[in-house]
Every structure is written in structure tokens, then in C-alpha cells.
Amino acid sequence: MTVIPADAGRGGEPPERRDGGDRPGPKLFTLDQARRELAQRECAEFGHDVTVLRDGWGQPARLVCDRPCGHPGWMVLDAGAPDLHLELLRAAVLDLWADLAVAYLGSESQPREASVACHGLMTRIQDIARHIGPVEPEKVPPLVVTTGLYELVHAAAGCEVQVPPQVMEAAWSALEQSTGGKAARA
Numbered sequence: 001m002t003v004i005p006a007d008a009g010r011g012g013e014p015p016e017r018r019d020g021g022d023r024p025g026p027k028l029f030t031l032d033q034a035r036r037e038l039a040q041r042e043c044a045e046f047g048h049d050v051t052v053l054r055d056g057w058g059q060p061a062r063l064v065c066d067r068p069c070g071h072p073g074w075m076v077l078d079a080g081a082p083d084l085h086l087e088l089l090r091a092a093v094l095d096l097w098a099d100l101a102v103a104y105l106g107s108e109s110q111p112r113e114a115s116v117a118c119h120g121l122m123t124r125i126q127d128i129a130r131h132i133g134p135v136e137p138e139k140v141p142p143l144v145v146t147t148g149l150y151e152l153v154h155a156a157a158g159c160e161v162q163v164p165p166q167v168m169e170a171a172w173s174a175l176e177q178s179t180g181g182k183a184a185r186a
Contacts (some may be wrong), residue, residue, distance in 0.1 A: 126157035
């Protein structure tokens with residue numbers, strides 16, 4: 001195991017030991033702990049190095065730190081949003097739609113676990129949809145549009161939605177592009 005003194009590059013007394021050791025001396029880290037600690041110190045001193053993650057439609061959706069500092073990242077919200085509460089719910093429901101697409105894809109390899117996960121996610125999406133209404137189909141992953149999940153989930157929530165043909169075509173195109181043309185149209 002590789003260890004690095006915790007106070008390397010800093011003056012003063014070393015903080016409490018994290019490795020559970022009872023030996024006197026500086027706190028020691030494993031190599032993974034040292035990487036994270038260094039990243040946290042760099043982010044605290046210089047700021048995060050961010051990467052923009054885009055949704056299935058190519059729109060910015062989240063910012064994440066490239067360093068392994070453990071920061072969860074930031075959601076990208078419309079700065080001109082009149083009601084921040086609704087905007088936060090919209091951002092949360094978009095994350096749930098993305099999670100639903102991932103769970104749906106896992107349904108072939110682990111049907112029971114994926115089915116339970118999908119049901120839980122659909123229930124949460126329905127609860128939010130009853131409060132804020134449906135999100136635009138252009139903002140959810142193309143997979144949930146092309147499989148009919150978008151309409152099914154909203155119908156169960158009592159929200160009537162219809163995916164316009166041009167949005168459905170764009171979803172199929174995005175899905176085919178991301179799968180290298182292997183997506184089969186229904």
C-alpha cells in the first residue's frame with residue numbers, strides 16, 4: 001500500500017488521522033485517498049475544472065469537475081426562470097427521465113431489478129408531473145420517446161401528451177446515431 005503524508009506541502013500540525021492508525025506522526029493516506037485529498041485541495045485553491053455534459057439532444061445538462069474531488073457537480077438551469085422552485089423540479093424530473101432510460105436499458109440483463117427500478121422512477125416522474133405538468137419531449141432522452149414510455153408515464157399521471165412527428169423523427173435519428181444505426185424502429 002502506498003501512503004503519502006497528509007501534511008505534504010503544508011505547514012503546521014497534521015490533522016486527525018484518517019487511516020485509523022494509532023501510531024504517532026503525520027496522518028497517512030492510501031493512494032486513492034491521497035488523490036481525492038489533493039483534488040479537493042486543488043479545487044479549494046484554484047476552482048473546479050469543469051466539463052459540460054449534454055443530454056440526448058445535445059443541450060447542456062450538467063457540469064462536473066474533472067478532478068476526483070468528489071464534488072457532485074452542478075445542474076444547468078435557465079437563468080431567467082421566473083420560479084426557481086419549478087425550475088428545480090423540472091431539472092430533477094429530467095434526471096429521473098435519464099435514470100429511467102438507463103433502467104429500461106438494463107431490463108434485458110436483469111429484468112426483475114430493472115422492472116422495480118423502472119416502476120419506482122415512473123412513480124416519481126408521475127408525482128412531479130402532477131405538480132408541474134409534463135416536460136417537453138425534446139428534453140427527455142430519445143429512448144423514452146421512441147419506446148412510448150414518455151406518453152405511457154404521463155397518461156398514468158393524468159397528463160395528456162402527444163409527441164409531434166418531427167420530435168419523434170428527431171428522437172429516432174438521435175437514437176440511431178448513438179447506437180451506430182442499430183436502433184430498430186417500431
